Amino acid sequence: MxxxxxxxxxxxxxxxxxxxxxxxxxxxxxxxxxxxxxxxxxxxxxxxxxxxxxxxxxxxxxxxxxxxxxxxxxxxxxxxxxxxxxxxxxxxxxxxxxxxxxxxxxxxxxxxxxxxxxxxxxxxxxxxxxxxxxxxxxxxxxxxxxxxxxxxxxxxxxxxxxxxxxxxxxxxxxxxxxxxxxxxxxxxxxxxxxxxxxxxxxxxxxxxxxxxxKRLRTADCVVGGFRYESDSKMVGSLLLGLYNDHGQLDHVGFTSSIADTEKPDLTARLEALREGPGFTGKAPGGPSRWTTDRSSDWEPLRRELVVEVQFDQITGRRFRHGTKLLRWRPDKKPSQCDFWQIGL
The missing domain is CATH 3.30.470.30 (DNA ligase/mRNA capping enzyme)
Structure with a gap:
């Protein structure tokens, strides 16, 4: 009809x-x-x-x-x-x-x-x-x-x-x-x-x-890459990853809640860690609710940095919305950041 x-x-x-x-x-x-x-x-x-x-x-x-x-x-x-x-x-x-x-x-x-x-x-x-x-x-x-x-x-x-x-x-x-x-x-x-x-x-x-x-939860994630701000050479967002059951790092979302005062030092730190592939499982740029013309434009990083983020919803093994950066976790091994911690 x-x-x-x-x-x-x-x-x-x-x-x-x-x-x-x-x-x-x-x-x-x-x-x-x-x-x-x-x-x-x-x-x-x-x-x-x-x-x-x-x-x-x-x-x-x-x-x-x-x-x-x-x-x-x-x-x-x-x-x-x-x-x-x-x-x-x-x-x-x-x-x-x-x-x-x-x-x-x-x-x-x-x-x-x-x-x-x-x-x-x-x-x-x-x-x-x-x-x-x-x-x-x-x-x-x-x-x-x-x-x-x-x-x-x-x-x-x-x-x-x-x-x-x-x-x-x-x-x-x-x-x-x-x-x-x-x-x-x-x-x-x-x-x-x-x-x-x-x-x-x-x-x-x-x-x-x-x-x-909303129920707000936290997760420790590996920073597998980053994107620059539009028309800028300052970091705009961190790309987050969790390890799956096969030991591969899957892209699960992003956080862009980075203070402007922190961006110069953080950008330099990230650029020093640039190294592929960043994500060894699902990578940014594939079909997702975030796909845009710039989805494939990202910088891969050595898998060394861990951040704790706050999130509200998971859909299809990804954070449904952008997350809030809570703190850096130098005390946490990247290999400890897996889907198990969020019940998946």
Missing amino acids: AESNAPDQSPAASYGLSIETEPMEAKLAKALPSGEGWQYEPKWDGFRCIAFKNGSSVDLRAKSGKPLGRYFPEMVALLAELPAPDFVIDGELVIEVAGNLSFDALQMRLHPAESRIRKLSRETPSRLIAFDMLVDTDGTQILERNLVYRRARLEYFRDMIHADPMQFAISPATRNLREAETWLSGSGGDTDGVVCKRIDEPYRSGERAMTKV
């Missing part, structure tokens, strides 16, 4: 909403809020998605407002076939590979070739994990209702459609702080922390009206 994005045919327009309707967002906090009136949910490692349906027309929109339906035709087809003619749902698109959620598999969907997308949609189908409802099954806007009401309507929706939980599911939720703390301590794989919502609040589109808390 083809989706329609024309303004006068959009499912969103049928509800007086815009297809660019912004999702409610969260501000980062260091600890879970406590006290009465909080609902806690896992923060899923996927693509945020608002799903609009009106009759036979379905529209999937990313957090940015851009259309997602082209890249997830199996989800468009699934929602079109559900026995509910109207709804708008806020959730997360995820893909499971080998028993774990894979952000890389989601990234692979953003491909220009429709034939490639169709092939992937059959091989690695997506799932929608819903956590809020903006328009009810009768077409009534419920954004101004509180979370307790919206959550009850979402649960009713799930029970009504009898959807396969491997295709459509509702995110777990709790009001128990200890249970939420358990979710937080176990995050870093399929989940990226915990999201906290006020149960008496309406849905505040485009506002940071929720709270998110």
